[in-house]
Amino acid sequence: MRDIHIALDMMGGDYGPRSTIPAAIKAVADFPYLHLYLCGHSQSIHTALNKNNALGHPRLTVVHAEQVVNQDERPDLALRRKPHSSMRKALELVKDKQADACVSAGNTGALLAIARYVLKTLPSIKRPALISALPTYEDDKVLLLDLGANIHHCSDTLFQFAVMGAVMAKEVEGIENPRIALLNVGEEDIKGAEHLKRTADKLMQCEHINYIGFAEGNDIFAGKADVIVCDGFVGNVALKTIEGVAKLIISKLRAMSETSFFSKIMIGILMPGIRKLFSKMNPDHYNGASLVGLRGIVVKSHGNASSKAFYSAIKEAITEAQRQVPEKIKDKVEVMLNAVD
């Protein structure tokens, strides 16, 4: 196994080194070929390493960064005013080929803006997309993209999202000939906006994509497709609605548990299982979401995520680095463009 180098933004997320350090230490322990660049305030990182008896670990390299992008900072301001942030540093290590991938739990908007600025999109790729896996009824996974990297949409962009989703499904999830669907408001061909129809036409004509048609919101979890493509506005609303439903159900179960002693005991026993399910349904809490379409690998862990979630995001970055996802996307997009032209 070749060595893998990953740059971590240690300061991102609500907990900073408190959650990123234990994840980093566990990752180098579990993967002997893994080297990590720990980007952030060197003093805080050293203190945290020391506390975890990991100071001087040969595969953990601290890279000092003076600035931190705040969770609520405006992306454009973070890009302009924080050239020395831990997030920027981690992305620059990827750009300079010192790292194979970067992981951050920081401000999503800022990460998108800075990643796009530092790494640039792949040749022919119009816009990067945020992609993540959701569970299905049958315990399979479905990849959903775009989850909010773009607001604007057009059929060319959606077509490229489908291609990138297909590459991720094959390379990361190991699905041969993944089934691709377009999110729409009806399964019938007659429904939907014009740009979706144009995207569907293009996908149908493309022999390199296993396009299976339109899917509706209730099909996301049904396992009908391996990849569901939508624009970033719709994807973000869908993802956040799922988060809202999960919270609503937990609050209602809590209320139910107050109705009797018996209910309290029962719901108390069931709650861990239910919480685990919800954490899977809230994918960036769980696996991290990946930013695809750039000249480098960027994995976003949730801002409010635990050390375990940050560790999962590191694992995701390792897989994408091993499978050389950006190169595969570049190759596939080129094949497509030649086929379409």
Added chain:
Amino acid sequence: MRDIHIALDMMGGDYGPRSTIPAAIKAVADFPYLHLYLCGHSQSIHTALNKNNALGHPRLTVVHAEQVVNQDERPDLALRRKPHSSMRKALELVKDKQADACVSAGNTGALLAIARYVLKTLPSIKRPALISALPTYEDDKVLLLDLGANIHHCSDTLFQFAVMGAVMAKEVEGIENPRIALLNVGEEDIKGAEHLKRTADKLMQCEHINYIGFAEGNDIFAGKADVIVCDGFVGNVALKTIEGVAKLIISKLRAMSETSFFSKIMIGILMPGIRKLFSKMNPDHYNGASLVGLRGIVVKSHGNASSKAFYSAIKEAITEAQRQVPEKIKDKVEVMLNAVD
């Protein structure tokens, strides 16, 4: 209490008279001022009435209609080829002022198309919208629109949706000065598509609307707003995603219940409460969704809905008729347009 006349499409939905007849009988029993027109195959309706000992009820009038719009029929074809459908008949009774409102559990797309053709939109209203109530954490309600009556969107349409939502919140839900939010992908003013920003500007300038800003998908259930406005594509995806999450959770709970005898018992006891919650979250299963912006009241009950859900939809139609919702919308839109001009 003045008499209320409601036209029911008896043939719509997956069960037809089997679910619509018991609902109609219960409704006339509960509301002594209610008269119902039962539109559909007169023979099937008479048979069902007879079976339920309600033949000859003085406030149940059978109106024969030869045709039935199928659940999967293309809306444009249903409009052109089924001029004698039970759905069309019910809508025509509203148009002819014989009925104050119409209720159907039939094909949503066909109902929208035929309702728009038969009833027409209110003066100055660009497009009708489908609106329904969802529960919040605190057991309040939030109205969400548009749920899929329109695919296209522009700021003028969204502004009118906000006005119609405000009228529904006040007249049907009894909320004075309802809080109106626009669904977006971020709470910050900087995010979102251009047409949303223009809508937000208009709403902010409008003293007749209590506009509180943007809301995200996870805010839908949080009780921050009384009305959340979005375009039909996004609203439909959000609603169907909620339906998908509910199904996923039920399937996972079932799987959990297989793990031990104890789990089976516990989940068996909790399941009715959980199902009840989900039915509330799937609003058209529960209350029916209303089509607003037309010169008449149209309530849509879910195609797969029980007799209880159809009864709820009839109750919703009664409230809207009593509060004269279309007139209120017309008046409010006129005031707004004069204020904006």
